[in-house]
Amino acid sequence: MFPTALIRSSTVNAAEIAHFSRLSALWWDEHGEFSFLHKMNPVRMQFIREKLLEVAYDEQPENAVDPTKAGILHGLDVLDVGCGGGLLSESLTRLGARTTGIDASESNIAIARHHASLDPRLSQSLSYKHTPAESLLAEPKRYDVVCSMEVLEHVDNPALFLSTCAELLKPSGHLFLSTISRTPLAYLLTIFLAEKVLGKVADGTHTYSKYIKPSELIEFFTKYRSPSQDSRPWITRLYGGVPTRTEAEVRGLIFNPLQMGWMLAPKGAWGATECNYIFWTRKPALENVLNSMAQR
Amino acid sequence: MLSSKSSRFAINSCRNSSRRVLTRKYFSTTHEECDVVIVGGGPAGLALASALGSKHSLRESLKVALVEAGDLSKVQNWVPADGTYSNRVVSLTNASQAFLNDIGSWSHIEMDRTAPIEEMQVWDGISDARIEFSAAEMSLSNPGQGMARLTEVLNLQRALLRHLELMPHVEVIDKTKVMGISPESVDGGWPLVQLENGRVLRSRLLVGADGLNSPVRSFAKIPTYGWAYDTHAIVATMFHSAKNPYHGPNTTAFQRFLPTGPIAFLPLSSTASSLVWSTKPDLAAALKNVEPSVLARMINAAFRLPEVSMRYLHDRIREAHQAGTPITDAEIKSEIQWREQSHSIGSNSAYSSAPFDMSEELLGIPPDGSELLPSLVTSIQPGTVASFPLRYNHTETYIGEGEGSRTVLVGDAAHTIHPLAGQGLNLGLGDVECLARVIQSAVLRGGDIGSYTSLLPYSRERYLENHKIMSACDKLHKLYSMSFGPVVSARSVGLEVLNEFDSIKAAFMMTAGSSPRVQRENGSLGGDLRSTAFNVAAKGVEGLTATAGVVQAMRGGLAGLAVNGLHSLLTAISSSQVKK
Numbered sequence: 103m104f105p106t107a108l109i110r111s112s113t114v115n116a117a118e119i120a121h122f123s124r125l126s127a128l129w130w131d132e133h134g135e136f137s138f139l140h141k142m143n144p145v146r147m148q149f150i151r152e153k154l155l156e157v158a159y160d161e162q163p164e165n166a167v168d169p170t171k172a173g174i175l176h177g178l179d180v181l182d183v184g185c186g187g188g189l190l191s192e193s194l195t196r197l198g199a200r201t202t203g204i205d206a207s208e209s210n211i212a213i214a215r216h217h218a219s220l221d222p223r224l225s226q227s228l229s230y231k232h233t234p235a236e237s238l239l240a241e242p243k244r245y246d247v248v249c250s251m252e253v254l255e256h257v258d259n260p261a262l263f264l265s266t267c268a269e270l271l272k273p274s275g276h277l278f279l280s281t282i283s284r285t286p287l288a289y290l291l292t293i294f295l296a297e298k299v300l301g302k303v304a305d306g307t308h309t310y311s312k313y314i315k316p317s318e319l320i321e322f323f324t325k326y327r328s329p330s331q332d333s334r335p336w337i338t339r340l341y342g343g344v345p346t347r348t349e350a351e352v353r354g355l356i357f358n359p360l361q362m363g364w365m366l367a368p369k370g371a372w373g374a375t376e377c378n379y380i381f382w383t384r385k386p387a388l389e390n391v392l393n394s395m396a397q398r
Numbered sequence: 399m400l401s402s403k404s405s406r407f408a409i410n411s412c413r414n415s416s417r418r419v420l421t422r423k424y425f426s427t428t429h430e431e432c433d434v435v436i437v438g439g440g441p442a443g444l445a446l447a448s449a450l451g452s453k454h455s456l457r458e459s460l461k462v463a464l465v466e467a468g469d470l471s472k473v474q475n476w477v478p479a480d481g482t483y484s485n486r487v488v489s490l491t492n493a494s495q496a497f498l499n500d501i502g503s504w505s506h507i508e509m510d511r512t513a514p515i516e517e518m519q520v521w522d523g524i525s526d527a528r529i530e531f532s533a534a535e536m537s538l539s540n541p542g543q544g545m546a547r548l549t550e551v552l553n554l555q556r557a558l559l560r561h562l563e564l565m566p567h568v569e570v571i572d573k574t575k576v577m578g579i580s581p582e583s584v585d586g587g588w589p590l591v592q593l594e595n596g597r598v599l600r601s602r603l604l605v606g607a608d609g610l611n612s613p614v615r616s617f618a619k620i621p622t623y624g625w626a627y628d629t630h631a632i633v634a635t636m637f638h639s640a641k642n643p644y645h646g647p648n649t650t651a652f653q654r655f656l657p658t659g660p661i662a663f664l665p666l667s668s669t670a671s672s673l674v675w676s677t678k679p680d681l682a683a684a685l686k687n688v689e690p691s692v693l694a695r696m697i698n699a700a701f702r703l704p705e706v707s708m709r710y711l712h713d714r715i716r717e718a719h720q721a722g723t724p725i726t727d728a729e730i731k732s733e734i735q736w737r738e739q740s741h742s743i744g745s746n747s748a749y750s751s752a753p754f755d756m757s758e759e760l761l762g763i764p765p766d767g768s769e770l771l772p773s774l775v776t777s778i779q780p781g782t783v784a785s786f787p788l789r790y791n792h793t794e795t796y797i798g799e800g801e802g803s804r805t806v807l808v809g810d811a812a813h814t815i816h817p818l819a820g821q822g823l824n825l826g827l828g829d830v831e832c833l834a835r836v837i838q839s840a841v842l843r844g845g846d847i848g849s850y851t852s853l854l855p856y857s858r859e860r861y862l863e864n865h866k867i868m869s870a871c872d873k874l875h876k877l878y879s880m881s882f883g884p885v886v887s888a889r890s891v892g893l894e895v896l897n898e899f900d901s902i903k904a905a906f907m908m909t910a911g912s913s914p915r916v917q918r919e920n921g922s923l924g925g926d927l928r929s930t931a932f933n934v935a936a937k938g939v940e941g942l943t944a945t946a947g948v949v950q951a952m953r954g955g956l957a958g959l960a961v962n963g964l965h966s967l968l969t970a971i972s973s974s975q976v977k978k
């Protein structure tokens with residue numbers, strides 16, 4: 103065990119450390135209240151990884167990123183909106199990103215900072231800020247990737263939230279969102295079972311009316327144009343309601359009760375997006391702006 | 399040379415974090431940051447270090463260090479005298495070889511010192527019921543490679559060390575004991591591994607590849623359950639004449655199940671083979687104490703004489719040992735001759751040990767049935783006779799939790815079994831292959847490889863798989879080590895039934911992992927195939943006991959022995975074992 107003298111000699115208030123450690127233990131207890139998030143995290147990361155590799159390959163098949171390499175986010179600025187205890191932020195950083203995690207809860211940020219401080223590989227390129235996403239718009243910095251996982255279903259004005267995320271991206275930047283669809287199945291699993299019956303998730307965590315369907319997200323981005331760019335909408339074409347894979351993609355996240363684990367549903371799997379799903383879309387490139395200006 | 403390697407890479411391999419102390423909140427001792435610390439430089443630990451070091455995708459993401467108490471330079475510089483063999487030999491299944499080949503270690507094996515097993519002869523010492531396996535019957539892509547390959551543990555370890563020498567990014571710290579492991583006092587802290595030389599390694603993931611008495615397992619407070627078999631295994635390197643040309647090369651492994659335990663004859667070259675003789679501890683002690691020629695005669699007898707005579711010879715050896723006057727060569731020779739006569743084994747029978755005392759080799763057509771027996775042992779390589787106590791051990795879990803978080807066990811640290819199926823290290827290498835794959839997949843998703851979530855797929859895949867094979871070996875040991883009449887005759891009938899069913903036999907062979915693993919990268923398919931085959935095989939063992947019961951009941955030989963009679967007998971015996 104560590105001599106207590108060492109702890110006392112540090113600059114941080116010992117009572118504070120104890121307090122954050124206790125909360126941190128909750129966020130980072132892989133068997134506890136957040137266990138489902140721990141299990142879901144690798145699957146979300148798998149989707150992010152596969153999608154970015156796919157895009158890189160589509161754009162430059164000849165010198166695409168080595169798919170066996172870990173550091174595929176190397177050199178990219180990544181924003182994690184609603185980072186909580188930092189589960190996703192840490193993973194993004196390990197793949198090479200310069201990550202900024204933001205959260206509206208001050209204690210979440212303290213927990214995330216405490217946990218990251220234990221890992222020497224994170225200290226260089228992971229930083230946390232206690233701020234709402236909207237305040238970042240005032241800063242000049244824009245991001246290559248913006249992620250917001252399990253947040254959308256908690257915000258009061260989803261349209262405003264989505265446009266904020268969209269505006270924080272650089273042109274050609276990637277937006278990843280994961281959330282819960284508004285279906286009877288989702289109500290049954292995430293509210294009725296998880297909160298009311300099993301008590302796995304604290305009662306009142308979710309509000310059914312705030313759930314957003316994949317089709318609603320898609321519809322939003324078929325209309326949405328970046329005000330700063332006056333470009334085309336992010337999604338220009340739909341085939342039977344489905345966007346092309348170069349503009350947007352929706353994949354189901356399915357919980358397998360036998361394995362007590364999550365899996366990423368195959369592309370286009372029927373019914374897979376009835377509950378938890380992950381969504382990707384991409385801000386148009388600058389040349390699209392030029393093109394659309396030339397057309398006028 | 400290794401030690402110079404250690405000191406050369408000591409500084410750059412694990413980042414020394416003393417200069418980071420200002421940015422780190424809670425620590426100010428000098429410790430080195432490592433992503434993976436492997437404790438134990440046995441075959442399992444070295445294979446894991448090689449597997450992790452050989453993956454390009456992991457090089458930038460992982461700093462790996464391996465700590466071993468022993469002197470590995472002795473292993474790396476091992477140069478055996480021509481024609482001699484180390485007494486520690488393992489049969490590596492094709493799956494294990496394929497894994498070692500994939501990571502690039504297999505090419506460092508001195509192949510001339512290894513031998514394929516193309517056929518197996520396994521029989522019951524009491525009833526003589528016999529099963530035969532051959533690589534030719536198995537739909538192997540390359541039957542010539544045999545169903546497994548006998549390899550000296552030193553040859554394997556040396557190959558792994560040679561491979562590791564090409565990976566300066568993996569630090570091998572030998573001649574250094576792990577003195578203690580403690581968790582950091584902050585919540586979510588990492589294990590601190592204290593080395594004998596004063597270094598402290600702070601490890602994201604701590605791997606216990608530290609064998610049966612695993613210090614890592616004790617640190618992580620992972621409970622382990624098992625029992626000592628009342629059995630020791632004698633090992634030795636045996637010399638014999640080359641096989642008669644009628645029988646072809648020395649590529650058959652022989653194993654006879656005596657009530658005292660199985661004796662195995664494992665080919666190394668045309669004139670050398672390795673012995674693994676599991677027997678009662680007092681007999682093992684006595685046999686280790688006799689002249690080498692007495693041991694050679696006893697080995698020959700143990701494969702040839704009826705069980706009743708073996709019992710007699712055992713008693714003679716035991717008594718002489720207890721009296722402090724080990725039995726002499728002349729005494730054992732006349733005892734065996736007398737026994738052979740009383741069983742009417744003529745001097746030109748395959749079962750005769752007479753050629754042992756002939757100065758010239760027997761030429762011409764070999765006697766009938768000699769292909770069912772190993773060559774007569776003519777001498778024992780000096781200094782190779784040793785014995786090991788045998789245990790069954792399986793930990794409750796492979797992943798540490800709570801204060802023992804960020805620890806994982808592989809190889810003998812997690813499980814030890816009876817060597818009767820030659821599976822111990824193969825299970826360990828299966829662990830290593832899986833763990834390396836699981837670590838890689840976590841790294842590619844940005845996971846923290848020390849976290850429970852990242853490690854869980856490892857224990858999911860390995861625990862049950864190991865358990866099934868372990869309990870089948872355990873059952874086999876118990877089934878065969880009984881000389882209780884009804885059990886024996888049931889057993890022989892069962893074995894013959896087994897011999898009839900090619901499918902069961904094939905499944906049995908697959909459990910030895912002989913078929914090269916399918917689609918290792920995607921894991922699941924190969925795993926499923928293997929475990930399905932295993933289920934069939936496991937049922938084979940159960941079936942053997944059940945069928946035997948039916949036959950017995952039909953004969954009316956034993957009223958009480960119903961269909962499940964033998965099984966419940968076995969269960970009763972296993973549960974009466976003293977649990978540790």
Ligand SMILES: Cc1cc2nc3c(=O)[nH]c(=O)nc-3n(C[C@H](O)[C@H](O)[C@H](O)COP(=O)(O)OP(=O)(O)OC[C@H]3O[C@@H](n4cnc5c(N)ncnc54)[C@H](O)[C@@H]3O)c2cc1C
Pocket residue numbers: 437438439440441442443465466467468487488489490574575576577607608609610612613631633674786808809810811817819820821822823824825826
């Ligand atoms: C008679 C016999 C026959 C066998 N035949 C076969 C066979 O045919 N096929 C097969 O697959 N298996 C066989 N086995 C089993 C096989 O030998 C073992 O499974 C294998 O050797 C285990 O390897 P390991 O690396 O897990 O552990 P070990 O070889 O036990 O290595 C553990 C290492 O950890 C080191 N260590 C321990 N504590 C510390 C510490 N505090 N600090 C630093 N280092 C430490 C030790 O020095 C040791 O080098 C047989 C076993 C026996 C006894």
